[in-house]
Amino acid sequence: QVQLVESGGGLVQAGDSLRLSCVANQRAFASWTMGWFRQVPGKERDFVAALSWYGGTTQYADAVKGRFTISRDNNKKTLYLDMNSLKSEDTAVYHCAARGPIPVSDQAAEYNWWGQGTQVTVSS
Numbered sequence: 001q002v003q004l005v006e007s008g009g010g011l012v013q014a015g016d017s018l019r020l021s022c023v024a025n026q027r028a029f030a031s032w033t034m035g036w037f038r039q040v041p042g043k044e045r046d047f048v049a050a051l052s053w054y055g056g057t058t059q060y061a062d063a064v065k066g067r068f069t070i071s072r073d074n075n076k077k078t079l080y081l082d083m084n085s086l087k088s089e090d091t092a093v094y095h096c097a098a099r100g101p102i103p104v105s106d107q108a109a110e111y112n113w114w115g116q117g118t119q120v121t122v123s124s
Contacts, residue, residue, distance in 0.1 A: 002026060002113040004096050009118030016086050016122070022079040022096030022115055030074040031101045036081045037108055038092035039117070045095065049081060050104035059104045063089070088124040093117040 008020040020036070035050040049070040050059045058070055069082040079096050097111035105111070 004115035047106035
């Protein structure tokens with residue numbers, strides 16, 4: 001069974017930085033395209049960033065371009081999201097997601113496996 005476990009969330013001030021991590025429990029992680037999504041109560045899950053299985057292709061939501069960076073360490077089976085210049089509107093539960101070795105996607109429905117999420121709260 002695929003398990004994805006996020007960590008690194010917390011309460012920060014506007015302008016601060018955070019690094020989120022997502023650890024997978026399977027070696028197949030190296031062949032998965034990965035994504036980060038975020039969700040606030042009462043709203044749909046929004047795309048944040050995605051990274052191809054080979055690490056060569058990235059995609060970002062317009063709201064985070066230039067501030068967030070997605071990366072991966074296949075040896076550690078870990079996905080990262082480096083978040084800089086955080087804003088109050090970045091407050092959400094952040095989930096990592098995985099799909100097979102196919103192109104990156106910003107559609108939540110196209111991801112097969114999901115983590116439980118980590119809360120990020122940015123105070124202004």
